[in-house]
Amino acid sequence: MESEEALGVVLRSLRKQQGLSQEALALDAGVERNYISLIELGKNSPSIRILFKLSKALDISPSALLAHVEEHLQDNLKKKRQVKKPA
Secondary structure, X not given: OOHHHHHHHHHHHXXXXXXXXXXXXXXXXXXXXXXXXXXXXXXXXXXXXXXXXHHXXXXXXXXXXXXXXXXXXXXHHHHHHHHHOOO
């Protein structure tokens, strides 16, 4: 899993945990709804400025958001390693 995909998964999860629609998050962050969708699908990578806006809209620090992304990537890597181990 690439970092863009992991960011998308984490962003969607945090947004849903807070009961926000893509539209509501986009409005709070000052971006278009379809941009949120593209980020969540891992097809777009936000700039640092947008990452800060998304973090503020989700009431989480940018460093905490990136820590969630890193954790997701590590968990995914561990799962891949477990699958590849011979029985």
